[in-house]
Amino acid sequence: MLKFIGFALIFLGFLMVLPTTNSNTQSDLPKMYGIATIVLKDSTGNILFENVIHNQVVDVGTTYMLEQTFSDGGTDVSDASQVDTMCVTDALVPDGAGNDGETTSDFNTENGLTGNNCIGGISFITTSTTAGSGTRTFIAGTHFPDGTTVGGIGICGDNGALSPFNNCSEAGDAPLLAVFNTADVTVNTGESVDITYTLTLD
Amino acid sequence: MNKKQEKIFVLVAAAVVIVVFAFTPWSNNYFGLLLDTFTGPNWDEVNPHDVVKNVIPITLIDKVDNNCKMSAENLDNVIEHQYFVRGKEFAQAVNYDVKNNTIVLPCEMVDDEKSRLHVWYIIEEAPRHGGTYKYFVTPWNDTVP
Numbered sequence: 001m002l003k004f005i006g007f008a009l010i011f012l013g014f015l016m017v018l019p020t021t022n023s024n025t026q027s028d029l030p031k032m033y034g035i036a037t038i039v040l041k042d043s044t045g046n047i048l049f050e051n052v053i054h055n056q057v058v059d060v061g062t063t064y065m066l067e068q069t070f071s072d073g074g075t076d077v078s079d080a081s082q083v084d085t086m087c088v089t090d091a092l093v094p095d096g097a098g099n100d101g102e103t104t105s106d107f108n109t110e111n112g113l114t115g116n117n118c119i120g121g122i123s124f125i126t127t128s129t130t131a132g133s134g135t136r137t138f139i140a141g142t143h144f145p146d147g148t149t150v151g152g153i154g155i156c157g158d159n160g161a162l163s164p165f166n167n168c169s170e171a172g173d174a175p176l177l178a179v180f181n182t183a184d185v186t187v188n189t190g191e192s193v194d195i196t197y198t199l200t201l202d
Numbered sequence: 203m204n205k206k207q208e209k210i211f212v213l214v215a216a217a218v219v220i221v222v223f224a225f226t227p228w229s230n231n232y233f234g235l236l237l238d239t240f241t242g243p244n245w246d247e248v249n250p251h252d253v254v255k256n257v258i259p260i261t262l263i264d265k266v267d268n269n270c271k272m273s274a275e276n277l278d279n280v281i282e283h284q285y286f287v288r289g290k291e292f293a294q295a296v297n298y299d300v301k302n303n304t305i306v307l308p309c310e311m312v313d314d315e316k317s318r319l320h321v322w323y324i325i326e327e328a329p330r331h332g333g334t335y336k337y338f339v340t341p342w343n344d345t346v347p
Contacts, residue, residue, distance in 0.1 A: 002208035009215035015232045016222045033251035040276070049276040052255035053285075054325075093284055183256065183279040200250075 031202040032057065034178050036153055036195060043190030051183040055155070055197075058102045061177035081173040085158040086136050086195060087111070087118035088144065094152035096179030104176040107154045108167040116143045118165050120158025133197040138187070146189040153180040155197055243324065243331040252328035255320065256280040259342065262315040263304060270309040272319075277303065280321050287326050287333050296337070307339065316342040 034055035040048045068082070089111040096102030111117070119138070124131045133155075140146045143164055157174030158165065168176055178199070187193055203211065245253070258280065260272040277298060281289040292298075297306035305319075323335035 002205070002212050003203055006208065006211040006215040009212065009219050013215065013219045013222050016219070017226055017231060019231050033249070035250055047257075047259065049279060050255075050257035051279070052253075054251045054254070181284060183283050185276075185279060 032200065034155070034180075034197060034199040036180050036182065036197045038150075038153075038182050038185060039194040040185050040187065041192050041194065048191070049183070049185060051185070053180055053182055055153075055178040055180045055199075056097045056100070056102075057178045057199075058096050058176055059100045060103055060175040061155075064175050064177065081157055081159065081169075083155060083157055083174040083177050084122045084124070085118055085120040085156045085168060085174075086122060086133055086197060087154045087156065087168050088138055088150045088193070088195070089113065089117070089152045089154060090144070090148055090150065092149065092151035092184050094154070094179050094181055096154065096176065097152060097181030102176065102179060104156055104168045104170045107156070107176050107179060108170065111154075111167070113144050113148065114166060115145075116164035116166065118158065118161075118163070118167065119143075120161055120163040120165065129200055129202045131199045133195075135194045135196045137192050137194050139192040140187040140189055144187070147186065149184050149186045150182065150193060151184050152182055153195060153197070154178070238330060242336075243334055245322065245336070248324060248328070248331065252324050252332075253322060254283070254285055254325065255322045257318050257320050260305070260307075260312075260317050260319045260339070262312065265309060268309050269306050270312045271304055271306050272312065272317075273303060274298065274305045274319065275303050277305065277319075277321075285325050286323050286335070288323070288335055292321065292323075292335055292337065311339045313339075314341060318342055 034057060036053055036055060038051045042048055089107065090113050091110045094107065095110060096107055119136045122133050122136065124133055138144070140148065154168055154176055155178045156168035156176045159169035159171070159173035161169070185193060258274060258276045260274050262270055263273055264271040278300060280286065281293050281298065283289065299305070317339045318341070319337060319339055321335065321337045324331045324333065326332040
């Protein structure tokens with residue numbers, strides 16, 4: 001009997017040193033991530049819903065960041081414009097939130113909103129490790145029709161368009177950087193959505 | 203093995219386990235995984251990228267014994283999200299009535315008539331604790347998401 005206890009203990013000790021195949025620790029994980037906070041408010045400012053959710057930085061956005069940072073002998077980023085725009089979409093599951101290959105054009109195409117769903121000219125607040133958009137307010141009846149269900153967010157460039165406007169810029173400006181698949185928030189008459197975006201690079 | 207050898211074997215094995223337990227970081231081994239199933243995540247240490255946090259206002263409607271029936275508008279936004287793989291399980295845990303937008307919570311969770319229900323979950327793709335969720339209630343005037 002005793003020897004079985006001994007074997008069990010040896011087995012336990014073995015389990016305690018045997019690494020799992022997925023051995024990422026928090027410190028090993030990529031430290032770049034974007035977080036958005038979405039707050040739905042009624043006409044008197046009462047909070048109806050809050051959602052804090054992560055983004056997907058798409059390939060064109062990653063490439064853009066690398067080319068903005070490193071000299072590579074090309075003229076990849078000829079326009080001085082940078083990421084300064086936040087657009088909401090009525091696509092309930094924006095493809096870019098799960099597809100690295102999403103482009104600005106893809107994001108615009110799947111977005112059924114055709115009016116003023118983008119706020120541009122955002123001056124991001126940067127720290128040593130973050131860039132934050134500050135809170136941007138999208139109002140039903142101003143940025144999209146009353147009763148619109150917002151399903152996601154795109155972070156991109158505006159190409160100098162006067163805010164608010166319709167789509168992420170598809171040329172001559174920063175490309176689509178990141179996409180969020182937010183909770184589906186229906187914004188009725190008099191209601192608004194406050195959105196705050198922060199990208200952390202640590 | 204005679205009895206004496208068996209005792210020595212057990213003692214040595216126990217000593218090995220104690221030493222490994224004390225000096226090996228088992229967060230990345232199978233023992234750590236086993237412990238995870240019992241202990242749950244340390245939410246302060248989970249990568250923010252992997253956590254989705256939701257807050258909705260809840261208001262007391264009725265109180266029967268120790269069960270508080272609360273209005274929970276917009277909870278469907280939380281439960282039906284693609285990332286919340288255990289949303290239906292959570293809905294059952296809080297007795298969510300989708301038709302009337304109500305939930306039932308133990309009254310000790312609720313201090314005031316109006317409060318904030320927080321629902322946090324870890325996305326399925328996270329390296330550890332994927333799918334784990336928790337919910338708690340804070341006072342209405344607590345505005346930190």
